[in-house]
Amino acid sequence: MTKTQNQLLVIFGASGDLTARKLIPAILNLAKGGHLPENFVVLGASRSSWSDEEFRKNVITESKHLKEKLVDEDKKFIAEFTARMFYHELSSAEDTDYSKLNKRITQLDSEHDTEGNFIFYLSVPPSAHEMISNNLHKQGLHKEDKGWRRLIVEKPFGYDLKTAKELNATLQRYFKESQIYRIDHYLGKETVQNLLVTRFANSIFEPLWNRNYIHYVEITNAESGGVEKRGGYYDKSGALRDMFQSHLLQIVALIVMEPPLSADAEQIRNEKLKALKSLRIMTDEKTLHENTIRAQYISSVIDGKKVNGYREEEGVDADSTTETYAALKFFVDNWRWADVPFYVRTAKRMPTKVTEVVIHFKSPHHQIFKDSGMDQKDNKLIIRIQPDEGVLIKFGVKVPGQGFKVERANLDFYYSSLTETHVMEAYERLLLDAMQGDPTLYARADEVEAAWAFVDPILDYWKDNEDVRVYGYSAGVWGPENADELIEGIGRWRNPGSNLADDPGFCVIC
């Protein structure tokens, strides 16, 4: 097991939603799992006027996000843990504020012997990135003379290619690229990492992982929830920026990439970058028109309860054209993937929350059992990212009895069957990696820019273009019917259930 060195974690945005909902629970789990070093301190910082005690109360002892999860035996442990948590109020962007912060960090470092190893976590709106990193630099807190210094940055990494480049340049002005950890929480999901293992730790998949055997690739990312309380942010973003540019293109990169020389961070990130650069950028209007679909959920009744339409959500413009559903068909221009279409969709207010990758294999070249109906039931490899994480292969088996009637059966593996193993939450895993200085599951500047280069022309085409329809779909259905046309020539969207284990196997109608 890699050793985690003593360190101090400064969270900017300590009074925010992400800190309470994801970061603190992740740190607590790391502590419970024995993953934190002996000397570990959390210093929360934001503009809210809180004391150390209030910080501890708000994010731990009285946090609504932990309340149900804390059991009696956690109480003693929590008391010990909260003693390592502190808060510092940043009342303005003034130098004096940051010099006080510097003093506080230095004092905590010496009192708790964290050896000058500091992580600065920017869990703040992007507008605060420049100001905070500039001030850290002015205070000399970027310098790795005593211990190491790392900067974790939350998405969004820019609004488009131009702003992403500006953000990268800003961060790189104050910190070296090797100190910058851009978090993409999908890369912290066990099953996303399992894409690499499925491909490169088995000899049965990789030989087939190319245009000769793969018919098409389908990725679905569906959420049953709407925009919840984030309408103000989401309305300026939309599904393509919020999910596609980051999480889904990272998944695409893992499917498309060539085998890296080793599991070393730079080797993997070099291959992901090549993969992202090989996505065919859609430039002409005809291609954009035929291969992209956007839509918005409209109000509906689910389980007898009225659900708001997107335009009725708090913080959303009543005439908004921001998409809550995006579906794309695209190609990858390289030797391995030439002519293999990729169908990728992401949406809110779908019938269920599910993310999965489906590799659809081609039919056998010569159909011996062609009267069996098997040609309609080609092999599929389903990698279920969430929930019910696992892998399922659909393959043909003979129906008992006379003749050669073929049906499809399932071969499967579920992470839930590993009862002894605690599967780390994404933020837990990613935080631990940053604490140990492993950037493999963090996005590098050039990857982020390559992803924007693919997405930008679509955003430009959609922007203020009355010829591009924003279709409506009722909350709780699988998106607009028009999205079926996108995939129609080759198959149908696999509208999956939330439970992979219930996926129909050997039966006549599936």
Ligand SMILES: NC(=O)C1=CN([C@@H]2O[C@H](COP(=O)(O)OP(=O)(O)OC[C@H]3O[C@@H](n4cnc5c(N)ncnc54)[C@H](OP(=O)(O)O)[C@@H]3O)[C@@H](O)[C@H]2O)C=CC1
């Ligand atoms: N919440 C989520 O589910 C997700 C969030 N993110 C990203 O994480 C970041 C934080 O999101 P979230 O917690 O939801 O946002 P919130 O609006 O809930 O919190 C923002 C935090 O930033 C603090 N803040 C704002 N300006 C400054 C500043 N100048 N100096 C120091 N602190 C500042 C705010 O506190 P105060 O006003 O007290 O200063 C608050 O603590 C954003 O970049 C977001 O895009 C990414 C993925 C998911």
Ligand SMILES: O=C1O[C@H](COP(=O)(O)O)[C@@H](O)[C@H](O)[C@H]1O
């Ligand atoms: O980054 C984001 O991700 C969430 C979905 O994350 P998941 O782990 O629950 O699948 C999404 O709801 C949010 O809009 C987006 O900003």
